[in-house]
Amino acid sequence: xxxxxxxxxxxxxxxxxxxxxxxxxxxxxxxxxxxxxxxxxxxxxxxxxxxxxxxxxxxxxxxxxxxxxxxxxxxxxxx
Amino acid sequence: xxxxxxxxxxxxxxxxxxxxxxxxxxxxxxxxxxxxxxxxxxxxxxxxxxxxxxxxxxxxxxxxxxxxxxxxxxxxxxxxxxxxxxxxxxxxxxxxxxxxxxxxxxxxxxxxxxxxxxxxxxxxxxxxxxxxxxxxxxxxxxxxxxxxxxxxxxxxxxxxxxxxxxxxxxxxxxxxxxxxxxx
Numbered sequence: 001x002x003x004x005x006x007x008x009x010x011x012x013x014x015x016x017x018x019x020x021x022x023x024x025x026x027x028x029x030x031x032x033x034x035x036x037x038x039x040x041x042x043x044x045x046x047x048x049x050x051x052x053x054x055x056x057x058x059x060x061x062x063x064x065x066x067x068x069x070x071x072x073x074x075x076x077x078x079x
Numbered sequence: 080x081x082x083x084x085x086x087x088x089x090x091x092x093x094x095x096x097x098x099x100x101x102x103x104x105x106x107x108x109x110x111x112x113x114x115x116x117x118x119x120x121x122x123x124x125x126x127x128x129x130x131x132x133x134x135x136x137x138x139x140x141x142x143x144x145x146x147x148x149x150x151x152x153x154x155x156x157x158x159x160x161x162x163x164x165x166x167x168x169x170x171x172x173x174x175x176x177x178x179x180x181x182x183x184x185x186x187x188x189x190x191x192x193x194x195x196x197x198x199x200x201x202x203x204x205x206x207x208x209x210x211x212x213x214x215x216x217x218x219x220x221x222x223x224x225x226x227x228x229x230x231x232x233x234x235x236x237x238x239x240x241x242x243x244x245x246x247x248x249x250x251x252x253x254x255x256x257x258x259x260x261x262x
Binding site for chain 2: 075
């Protein structure tokens, strides 16, 4: 290596190190964002133990008493 | 003489009829009287805007009670249907020689809870909520009182229907456990 080539090699080396650091940072960042996605998939794949009868039971709505009286309460406020 | 006997029979029949009707519908007379009183008191209110509101609220309270109790009656029928399916599956397990004693207890509890809820809903459906108007100054309080009474009654009934729902759920879980125990 000649004296003239030394600054060029140094620059290329520095550039290489910067590129490597950026690559590592990028990989780490991707891994961090990938984690929740993996959890979500695991959650979706968890088998459910709910039977058909229980599903049918859960579809039955007993009504919301508070909502039923909303209009009446609004009317009473006008008195 | 004959005329007097006929009149006596007619009057007696009339009295017997009214006593029978009032025995069958003991609150009917009171309800009619309360409705009449409500109409009279409502007509005494000077402010026509307030008059319209009170009439609307009075009708809405009756509608809410009907709507809620009708809905719960239908829901309780579905609870019974679900429980019947659970019972069929329990019988199938029993015919395979599996232990279903826990399921039987849970089904019996659920049936009792449903019956209790049905009686409560039926009694609630027969209730009438009529605003007891005193005067124009206390109008808001009278309307609020009627509304609060219906609201708290309906919440109590809803809780009892909800207990029946949980009892049915317990029966379903007991069936699932009986199945799982033999797998």
